[in-house]
Amino acid sequence: MSHTHTHxxxxxxxxxxxxxxxxxxxxxAIPQPDPKxxxxxxxxxxxxxxxxxxxxxxALCSEHKKEKCDECGVDxxxxxxxSKLLVANPxxxxxxxxxxxxxxxxxxxxxxxxxxxxxFKAQQAAAAIVRxxxxxxxxxxxxxxxxxxFMREELSTVISNRSAxxxxxxxxxxxxxxxxxxxxxxxxxxxxxxxxxxxxxxxSRLKEAADAVRLGLDFDPTSSRNYSISSMTLNVLxxxxxxxxxxxxxxxxxxxxxxxxx
Numbered sequence: 143m144s145h146t147h148t149h150x151x152x153x154x155x156x157x158x159x160x161x162x163x164x165x166x167x168x169x170x171a172i173p174q175p176d177p178k179x180x181x182x183x184x185x186x187x188x189x190x191x192x193x194x195x196x197x198x199x200x201a202l203c204s205e206h207k208k209e210k211c212d213e214c215g216v217d218x219x220x221x222x223x224x225s226k227l228l229v230a231n232p233x234x235x236x237x238x239x240x241x242x243x244x245x246x247x248x249x250x251x252x253x254x255x256x257x258x259x260x261x262f263k264a265q266q267a268a269a270a271i272v273r274x275x276x277x278x279x280x281x282x283x284x285x286x287x288x289x290x291x292f293m294r295e296e297l298s299t300v301i302s303n304r305s306a307x308x309x310x311x312x313x314x315x316x317x318x319x320x321x322x323x324x325x326x327x328x329x330x331x332x333x334x335x336x337x338x339x340x341x342x343x344x345x346s347r348l349k350e351a352a353d354a355v356r357l358g359l360d361f362d363p364t365s366s367r368n369y370s371i372s373s374m375t376l377n378v379l380x381x382x383x384x385x386x387x388x389x390x391x392x393x394x395x396x397x398x399x400x401x402x403x404x
Contacts, residue, residue: 190216199229220286227285244284251280251296258303267310274304298328305337314344332362 191204191214200222203214210217258273281296305320318341324334335358342351 190214192216192218199225201225224286244288247280247284248292248296251277251300254280255296255300255303258300258307262303262307262310265310267307270307271304271311274300274307278304294327298324298331298334301327302333302337305341309337309340309344312344314341317341317344330361332358334358335361 192201193204193207194201200209201218202208203211203216203218205211205214208214209219209222254273254277258270258277261267261270261273277300278297281293281300284293301320302324305317305324308314308317308320318338321334321338321341324331324337328334335354339351339354339358342348342354
């Protein structure tokens with residue numbers, strides 16, 4: 143700001159004054175943690191010696207340079223997975239809410255599963271298994287911050303379909319393994335139990351198959367009438383285990399009735 147003023151009679155000159163300075167607000171000090179609370183947190187802390195990969199994105203045990211090392215008692219797999227996701231997405235400053243899902247990944251899983259379904263319907267079970275396996279591998283790649291239910295639903299559906307494809311190839315052991323996997327992921331879904339029962343039928347383990355059907359009905363009765371009829375059928379079968387051929391045929395029909403509902 144410039145102005146003119148008189149210093150002495152007959153003398154004047156002009157000069158500039160800098161704008162008035164705004165007083166600075168002192169920075170607020172970072173609050174110190176409560177010592178008792180900090181001690182409570184630290185008492186369970188066990189330091190883990192680690193080293194970083196050359197690109198500083200992966201943690202490894204310092205002695206054996208492994209992500210998961212039983213000898214050192216460390217497991218950095220999940221930590222490193224999160225690290226890689228954040229490195230691959232530099233604009234992601236923090237994980238989004240758990241209800242926000244990766245639509246692109248969902249579309250890829252669905253498209254690959256549908257390819258498997260089309261191959262299975264075309265009676266190409268072996269090729270269908272390849273696509274179902276690929277879809278399952280995609281499904282488990284969901285970021286750890288997404289709600290777990292999305293992965294469970296996608297993965298259980300794909301593995302259930304793969305169980306059916308294995309059954310079609312008469313690979314009953316693999317069909318049973320997939321059915322057990324479905325149950326472990328989504329126990330309250332009746333279809334997993336019915337897939338298990340079907341695989342057990344293929345292995346001629348009739349009593350176990352009947353138990354699996356009953357458990358599936360407990361989790362997923364379509365209606366009180368259908369549940370009653372199915373339970374009654376199972377009770378009749380249990381009293382006539384000696385007639386194995388007839389029993390197996392009846393169980394297969396009962397299972398097909400249940401699986402056709404999905």
